[in-house]
Amino acid sequence: MVAISFLFLVCFFSFHLHAVAQPRNSTIRLGSSLTPTTTGKSAWLSPSGLYGFGFYPQGNGYGVGVFLAGVPQRTVVWTANRDAPPVPRTASLVLTTDGRLILQSPPRRDVYIVTDASQKIAAASMLDTGNFVVFNSDEDIIWQSFQYPTTSILQGQHPSAGMELFSSVSETDQSTGIFRLKMQHDGNLVQYPVDTPDTAPYSYWSSITDGKGDNVSLNLDNDGHLYMLNSTGFNIKDLNTGGYDDTNRTIYLMKIDSDGIFRLYSYRLDRNGNRSVIWSSTSDKCAPKGLCGLNGYCVDVDREANCICLPGFAPVIEGNFTAGCERNFSSDSCKSDDGTIQYTIQAAESTVWEDNGYSEVTSTTREECDTACYEDCNCEAAMFNDGKCTKQRLPLRYGRRDLSNSNIALIKSCFQIQKVFYRQQHKIVRDRCSYFV
Structure with missing residues (x-):
């Protein structure tokens, strides 16, 4: 009796282990659906469970795509309709009975996930390679995420x-x-x-x-x-x-x-x-051009990128440096008592930018470059480097600090913002472009 019971237990555990080891059926049939809520099925998994296709959290809702599901740090590797707004928890992803893979999020219109399949979809599958594929009735792949x-x-x-x-x-x-x-x-x-x-x-x-x-x-x-x-x-x-x-x-x-x-x-x-x-x-985190947005430049601080606005500028969105910087003054704030506008020049030294100059001035000194920009109503900035002065219009872009470069960005700024600083270090220059007011 003991021998029979032991044999039964061996058979039971052998069957159980075999069942666990079997890969799940990853074929997604017509009529299958997903929802982002925890009470429903939110993703179709690959046979090993490593990859998933379905909903993932994004912003105040959810996005749809392929992600690493078999690790705690969920990493999205492919996104459908990536620039569409997040969908609510009431949305659903449906492989319809008439062969369409669509995202339903009332009251919005249905959104096609697969838009250019050559034939009607008969089935789909999330593969262990991370490739999400759809098949026709002959089981031929007619669309796959790897292609996009x-x-x-x-x-x-x-x-x-x-x-x-x-x-x-x-x-x-x-x-x-x-x-x-x-x-x-x-x-x-x-x-x-x-x-x-x-x-x-x-x-x-x-x-x-x-x-x-x-x-x-x-x-x-x-x-x-x-x-x-x-x-x-x-x-x-x-x-x-x-x-x-x-x-x-x-x-x-x-x-x-x-x-x-x-x-x-x-x-x-x-x-x-x-x-x-x-x-x-x-390894240079300031190398990507445009990381700091318009009118901002990147500075390497302990091998991390740090964004700084040009003198006289402030972040467009605090904490979002890629949004760039904007002037923190207006022409009205630069008026003197007699109604004219007062500007001065501030410098961002050892910075490099996209060359978008509209006029080159034969100049031998930085002071002469300052004056050339002062006296030009269209000049909002100038680049001075090795005796070469190039007038610029705003915005400036692709800025970064490069200590090996002698280029100086000269920025026309409102005098009254920093009047104490300028009285100490700069002569007062009254801009003649009062017609800008």
């Missing part, structure tokens, strides 16, 4: 010529940020600010592979090897040589972060998802 990267590249994903990644606003806001990474048709992988031409003056990092092949792709292997291949499969550049743990205990993820730096991360699944940076495009 947002911020990240996963193992086995191969962005080819013309593809771009865009940073997010922040770690908690997946809306489109202010930096982009482009795999160019000339074979070069380049980082730029958003809304700029694909030209060298706007680049702040490059793989320096232009002209080394056509239809170049970016590749990430299971051992952390990050590299670029041309159309013949020839390796034209190793960004990171890899050679790390290539077992299922570690996964690798490449991302353009909200601060504009392109990083390669490792996640140790056997250490509670511990995340490490194993490569980055730069």
